[in-house]
Amino acid sequence: MSQFEIRSYPKSELALLYFPGADPHVALNRLNSWIHRCRDLDEALQHCHLSPRAKFFSAQAVRLIVDYLGEP
Numbered sequence: 001m002s003q004f005e006i007r008s009y010p011k012s013e014l015a016l017l018y019f020p021g022a023d024p025h026v027a028l029n030r031l032n033s034w035i036h037r038c039r040d041l042d043e044a045l046q047h048c049h050l051s052p053r054a055k056f057f058s059a060q061a062v063r064l065i066v067d068y069l070g071e072p
Contacts, residue, residue, distance in 0.1 A: 004071045009057050014065070017072035034069060041068035 004017075015027035022030065036042050044064045050057070057065065 004066070006059055006063050006066065008059050009062055010055060011057055014057055014062065014072070018069075035065070038068050041065065044068075 009017075011031075012024040012028050015031040016022065016024060018034075019027035019030050035045065041064060045061055048058065048060050048064065050061050
């Protein structure tokens with residue numbers, strides 16, 4: 001059973017879960033790259049009104065990310 005919890009996360013915290021050991025800025029850039037390469041995910045996140053300037057991923061956005069990219 002997974003330990004990962006679907007909840008609101010600061011963007012850099014979620015990115016570091018996907019890229020542990022990376023610099024937070026680098027981890028976020030990598031996660032954003034993954035998101036943008038997955039067009040269906042990118043579009044789904046736009047429909048849940050995720051602002052590129054937002055500092056947090058909502059629980060809804062985290063659920064979408066995990067559905068498309070898998071758990072960190």
